[in-house]
Amino acid sequence: xxxxxxxxxxxxxxxxxxxxxxxxxxxxxxxxxxxxxxxxxxxxxxxxxxxxxxxxxxxxxxxxxxxxxxxxxxxxxxxxxxxxxxxxxxxxxxxxxxxxxxxxxxxxxxxxxxxxxxxxxxxxxxxxxxxxxxxxxxxxxxxxxxxxxxxxxxxxxxxxxxxxxxxxxxxxxxxxxxxxxxxxxxxxxxxxxxxxxxxxxxxxxxxxxxxxxxxxxxxxxxxxxxxxxxxxxxxxxxxxxxxxxxxxxxxxxxxxxxxxxxxxxxxxxxxxxxxxxxxxxxxxxxxxxxxxxxxxxxxxxxxxxxxxxxxxxxxxxxxxxxxxxxxxxxxxxxxxxxxxxxxxxxxxxxxxxxxxxxxxxxxxxxxxxxxxxxxxxxxxxxxxxxxx
Amino acid sequence: xxxxxxxxxxxxxxxxxxxxxxxxxxxxxxxxxxxxxxxxxxxxxxxxxxxxxxxxxxxxxxxxxxxxxxxxxxxxxxxxxxxxxxxxxxxxxxxxxxxxxxxxxxxxxxxxxxxxxxxxxxxxxxxx
Numbered sequence: 001x002x003x004x005x006x007x008x009x010x011x012x013x014x015x016x017x018x019x020x021x022x023x024x025x026x027x028x029x030x031x032x033x034x035x036x037x038x039x040x041x042x043x044x045x046x047x048x049x050x051x052x053x054x055x056x057x058x059x060x061x062x063x064x065x066x067x068x069x070x071x072x073x074x075x076x077x078x079x080x081x082x083x084x085x086x087x088x089x090x091x092x093x094x095x096x097x098x099x100x101x102x103x104x105x106x107x108x109x110x111x112x113x114x115x116x117x118x119x120x121x122x123x124x125x126x127x128x129x130x131x132x133x134x135x136x137x138x139x140x141x142x143x144x145x146x147x148x149x150x151x152x153x154x155x156x157x158x159x160x161x162x163x164x165x166x167x168x169x170x171x172x173x174x175x176x177x178x179x180x181x182x183x184x185x186x187x188x189x190x191x192x193x194x195x196x197x198x199x200x201x202x203x204x205x206x207x208x209x210x211x212x213x214x215x216x217x218x219x220x221x222x223x224x225x226x227x228x229x230x231x232x233x234x235x236x237x238x239x240x241x242x243x244x245x246x247x248x249x250x251x252x253x254x255x256x257x258x259x260x261x262x263x264x265x266x267x268x269x270x271x272x273x274x275x276x277x278x279x280x281x282x283x284x285x286x287x288x289x290x291x292x293x294x295x296x297x298x299x300x301x302x303x304x305x306x307x308x309x310x311x312x313x314x315x316x317x318x319x320x321x322x323x324x325x326x327x328x329x330x331x332x333x334x335x336x337x338x339x340x341x342x343x344x345x346x347x348x349x350x351x352x353x354x355x356x357x358x359x360x361x362x363x364x365x366x367x368x369x370x371x372x373x374x375x376x377x378x379x380x381x382x383x384x385x386x387x388x
Numbered sequence: 389x390x391x392x393x394x395x396x397x398x399x400x401x402x403x404x405x406x407x408x409x410x411x412x413x414x415x416x417x418x419x420x421x422x423x424x425x426x427x428x429x430x431x432x433x434x435x436x437x438x439x440x441x442x443x444x445x446x447x448x449x450x451x452x453x454x455x456x457x458x459x460x461x462x463x464x465x466x467x468x469x470x471x472x473x474x475x476x477x478x479x480x481x482x483x484x485x486x487x488x489x490x491x492x493x494x495x496x497x498x499x500x501x502x503x504x505x506x507x508x509x510x511x512x513x514x515x516x
Contacts, residue, residue: 119455120456120457120458120461121458123455123456123457124457124458124459127457133395133398134398134422134478134479134511135479136457137508137509137510137511138468138479138480138481138510138511139453139456139460139463139466139468139481139510140468140479141453141455141456141457143453143455144451144453144468147451147453148449148450148451148468148469148470149449151449151450151451151492152448152449155449155492196454197452197454198453198454198455199451199452199453199454199455200451200452200454200487201451202451245429247479248470248479249422249470249476249477249478249479250421250429250477254448254449254470
């Protein structure tokens with residue numbers, strides 16, 4: 001099967017840019033991706049775009065054609081919404097379209113403007129990824145939802161707030177090397193444990209920040225990349241998506257994310273690899289506990305064993321399978337609709353070489369990107385491999 | 389949220405819970421759900437019948453929220469819990485107990501209460 005190539009990528013600085021409109025953010029990322037890929041903009045056949053809270057943050061629906069216009073494209077443009085997995089879902093559809101031969105060049109990306117509505121406003125906007133009737137009206141926020149999962153996990157498998165603090169410390173350490181990251185500062189376990197509670201047992205340092213930003217990537221067919229002599233050594237060799245019941249109360253498990261496990265199984269089978277082949281992973285650590293659940297769902301750890309991974313240094317850049325070399329959502333920031341494509345961009349960058357991590361990584365060949373929506377009622381997993 | 393239109397079966401359920409006559413929907417295989425449901429998402433059974441909600445549930449997990457949305461600003465800090473009522477689990481605000489005294493497994497009853505910030509109705513648990 002033809003394996004679509006990551007021909008180029010672009011990001012805005014992730015951070016607090018309350019005055020920047022979504023269209024301005026995406027224009028910067030999209031143009032940077034097109035420039036990085038070196039493809040003729042006239043060859044782009046579609047925009048697949050992820051955004052979650054545009055109606056609430058900017059009173060702007062129907063964003064995809066607006067964003068295509070912002071990067072100078074006159075192509076069919078479609079918005080994908082799967083909460084925080086919106087642009088992961090966009091990537092998946094782009095990969096399927098490229099494989100089918102329906103298109104040779106697709107711009108994928110996402111953007112989110114969040115800080116202009118403040119912390120309370122963003123907390124409210126994020127909450128609507130939960131079930132309105134049975135969760136939001138009972139006080140569920142996203143930190144609360146992951147806190148409910150964290151407590152259930154601790155009770156079943158053990159683990160502590162200190163273990164989670166190590167996840168935050170590791171990702172902040174990684175983020176120091178990411179020029180696009182929002183929180184580029186070192187933190188300690190004590191800092192994390194002493195931070196104010198958000199939704200007990202999760203504190204401020206267990207949570208990713210609220211972020212404005214955009215991401216974009218140019219994906220092409222393998223044939224197009226060859227014909228145009230593109231410098232595109234990394235391919236998307238596996239794609240998977242899983243779903244689960246919306247509300248936590250209706251799930252079989254509070255301490256597992258089977259949607260991500262299903263997505264991973266599909267993506268691994270698609271790529272013809274297994275978790276033992278993975279050299280590095282970018283996972284959806286919207287909260288520290290989410291990274292633990294992610295690495296278990298990806299099969300990098302057995303259920304109940306992911307909690308110790310950061311503490312033991314195994315997921316650090318210097319460990320066996322580095323997780324979130326970009327700093328993850330925790331340090332890099334989480335402009336919701338942009339996150340899935342930002343993960344693809346980071347994964348491709350570390351695999352291609354030339355990043356700050358070359359000395360730590362031993363010629364990595366396989367990376368995975370795990371993007372989760374809501375309390376993982378949506379999840380996408382992509383496998384990226386060095387093919388050239 | 390709409391100030392005028394009711395949310396169908398959700399509001400009907402809250403009326404029933406407030407009257408002490410809470411129920412859930414049960415399929416022929418005993419899977420329980422809160423309404424509205426037209427099909428069991430577990431076994432796809434379409435014969436869903438109302439069954440009485442057990443009087444007591446057990447707290448499965450809980451969290452005390454310090455950073456609320458604007459609609460809960462006056463409620464915070466508050467505790468949200470998921471309680472296991474046997475065939476069905478329910479999410480609600482856990483009141484009437486100090487957060488430090490909450491334990492997984494504690495027995496709670498379900499009622500309908502008022503949210504402090506908005507006055508809207510909410511599912512409320514209390515120790516029993």
